[in-house]
Amino acid sequence: MGKTNDNLIVDGKRLDGRAFYEMRPITMRINAVENADGSAQVAFGNTEAIVAVYGPRKLFPRFLQENDRGIMRYRYNMAPFSCTDRIRPGNSRRGIEISKTSRLAFEPAAFLDDFPTTVVDVFTEILQADGSTRVTGINAASMAMAVAGVPMRDLVAACSVGKIQGQLIVDLNGIEDNNSEADVAVAMMPTKDRLTLLQMDGVLTKDELFTLLDKARENCMRIYDMQKAAIKNSFKQNPDAEAAVEADKGEMQ
Amino acid sequence: MKTYAYDLLINDKRIDGRAMEEYRKIGIKRGIIHNAEGSAVCTIGSTKIIAGVKMETGTPFADTPDEGNLVVNAEFTPMSSPDFEAGPPGEDATELARIVDRGIRESETVDFKKLCIKPGEKVWMMNVDLHIINHDGNLIDCAFLAAMSALADTKIPKLQDEKTIMRGVYESKLELRHNPAEVTVCKVAEKFVLDPDKEEEEALEAKLTIAVREDDTICALQKQGSKDVSMDDIKHMVEIAIAKTKELRKLLK
Numbered sequence: 257m258g259k260t261n262d263n264l265i266v267d268g269k270r271l272d273g274r275a276f277y278e279m280r281p282i283t284m285r286i287n288a289v290e291n292a293d294g295s296a297q298v299a300f301g302n303t304e305a306i307v308a309v310y311g312p313r314k315l316f317p318r319f320l321q322e323n324d325r326g327i328m329r330y331r332y333n334m335a336p337f338s339c340t341d342r343i344r345p346g347n348s349r350r351g352i353e354i355s356k357t358s359r360l361a362f363e364p365a366a367f368l369d370d371f372p373t374t375v376v377d378v379f380t381e382i383l384q385a386d387g388s389t390r391v392t393g394i395n396a397a398s399m400a401m402a403v404a405g406v407p408m409r410d411l412v413a414a415c416s417v418g419k420i421q422g423q424l425i426v427d428l429n430g431i432e433d434n435n436s437e438a439d440v441a442v443a444m445m446p447t448k449d450r451l452t453l454l455q456m457d458g459v460l461t462k463d464e465l466f467t468l469l470d471k472a473r474e475n476c477m478r479i480y481d482m483q484k485a486a487i488k489n490s491f492k493q494n495p496d497a498e499a500a501v502e503a504d505k506g507e508m509q
Numbered sequence: 510m511k512t513y514a515y516d517l518l519i520n521d522k523r524i525d526g527r528a529m530e531e532y533r534k535i536g537i538k539r540g541i542i543h544n545a546e547g548s549a550v551c552t553i554g555s556t557k558i559i560a561g562v563k564m565e566t567g568t569p570f571a572d573t574p575d576e577g578n579l580v581v582n583a584e585f586t587p588m589s590s591p592d593f594e595a596g597p598p599g600e601d602a603t604e605l606a607r608i609v610d611r612g613i614r615e616s617e618t619v620d621f622k623k624l625c626i627k628p629g630e631k632v633w634m635m636n637v638d639l640h641i642i643n644h645d646g647n648l649i650d651c652a653f654l655a656a657m658s659a660l661a662d663t664k665i666p667k668l669q670d671e672k673t674i675m676r677g678v679y680e681s682k683l684e685l686r687h688n689p690a691e692v693t694v695c696k697v698a699e700k701f702v703l704d705p706d707k708e709e710e711e712a713l714e715a716k717l718t719i720a721v722r723e724d725d726t727i728c729a730l731q732k733q734g735s736k737d738v739s740m741d742d743i744k745h746m747v748e749i750a751i752a753k754t755k756e757l758r759k760l761l762k
Contacts, residue, residue, distance in 0.1 A: 259572045259573060349603050349606070349607060350607075352600055352603040352604075353600075353603055353604050353607045355600070356600045356601075356603075356604055357604075357731070357732070357733075360732070360733065360734065360735055363735040364735060364736050364737035365737075438615075440730070445737060448737070449739065449740065450737035450738065450739055451732065451737060451738050451739070451740065451742075451743060452732075452737045453732060454717065454730055454731070454732040454743065455730060455731050455732070456727070456729055456730035456731075457611055457615050457729060458615050458728065459615060459616070459617070459722070459726045459727070459728045460726060460727050460728075461725070461726050461727070462725070462727060462747060462748075462751065465727055465730075465747065466744060469740060469743065470740075473740065
């Protein structure tokens with residue numbers, strides 16, 4: 257991926273053919289990890305994250321327990337094969353920081369006070385990285401937490417915005433991210449209109465930043481609707497399964 | 510946490526009688542470590558951080574063969590606070606180092622091309638190490654002032670030959686292209702406050718660190734703290750930071 261001197265904008269379109277304020281195709285799926293209390297898999301274009309949530313469950317060792325509230329642990333990890341260069345397994349400084357900021361993106365949303373001495377464990381694995389991995393992880397984690405039954409004030413929806421070659425854009429892919437003039441990660445509780453994560457690299461004027469934040473807010477709202485739809489759908493009877501049951505009945509008769 | 514400091518802050522008052530947007534006394538002294546290529550100590554009130562720059566030669570990254578590199582590290586020494594324990598850098602130390610790193614890197618203060626010795630083979634690797642000596646709140650702002658002051662003090666060593674660095678003999682001063690400053694704007698209830706001491710820090714709900722260049726462009730953002738904020742809060746915090754960095758920048762001259 258790396259740095260490039262090539263144009264990132266050709267004929268008013270981005271390299272992957274998108275308009276400046278267009279997101280990549282998004283897919284969302286619930287129940288991606290059987291063992292977990294809640295799980296989800298989300299893809300933004302080629303960026304793919306899978307998240308499993310366990311808990312609220314009893315926290316051990318006991319000295320880590322808080323008597324007046326539950327705690328959250330968030331692990332953001334990139335699979336070794338997720339990038340063009342192999343990622344060395346183990347903690348990286350980047351991973352530690354993203355894990356922390358992602359956890360803080362959920363702490364305002366989750367009612368952890370209702371679960372003293374417990375922990376909610378969120379495990380995020382980036383299977384394939386093509387830019388905007390932390391926000392993809394947060395979108396999946398939000399759905400996984402909802403399915404796990406962790407009470408939340410609102411779903412958390414996240415997206416990236418930024419600037420390439422003088423142009424403001426949304427949902428940066430890998431090559432745009434590596435060659436961006438600025439990239440901003442935003443997470444929100446969309447229906448509450450509250451920000452829970454904000455990180456920025458690069459150089460922006462104040463007005464550009466505020467314009468991008470408004471774009472991010474619009475997109476978070478869209479993502480929120482998709483999350484909600486995906487969660488609701490997962491509780492509907494699976495039509496394939498129904499068809500299979502019908503077919504079985506037919507054979508038995 | 511609803512403490513004495515909290516009760517004061519929500520009434521626009523502070524423990525030591527300062528105004529809400531007033532910093533404690535800031536002291537900066539450069540060139541304090543002779544063995545370092547650049548160094549500085551910064552104090553804000555009784556918070557004290559020493560920054561040292563060490564330069565070594567190394568091989569460049571594959572995608573930037575003609576650029577040197579810079580790494581910021583932070584050590585929360587156990588001497589600096591009863592809350593810190595010895596050991597590898599934790600989440601908070603990693604986050605602090607990366608926020609300072611981002612402010613320096615993204616503002617394009619250091620011209621990495623000038624740190625190239627032989628393209629594709631040898632470049633200067635700069636290590637900026639931040640040593641917390643005493644923790645009384647507002648570590649990030651203090652660390653950034655210390656790091657920038659140490660960089661302003663940095664001299665590039667002479668090379669005897671391809672392999673050997675002549676320590677103590679210098680080729681030139683490190684050139685800084687910009688003069689960024691970082692301000693962490695803190696929020697408690699509906700009040701905004703700058704430069705909290707440790708007692709006040711415990712009462713805070715959300716923080717936003719903002720790096721601003723001398724041309725008033727924003728070059729890094731990071732939200733911290735466990736509460737959410739509104740879009741208007743962010744805009745207000747950015748305005749406060751832009752005004753305040755003008756003041757801090759004078760100290761870096």
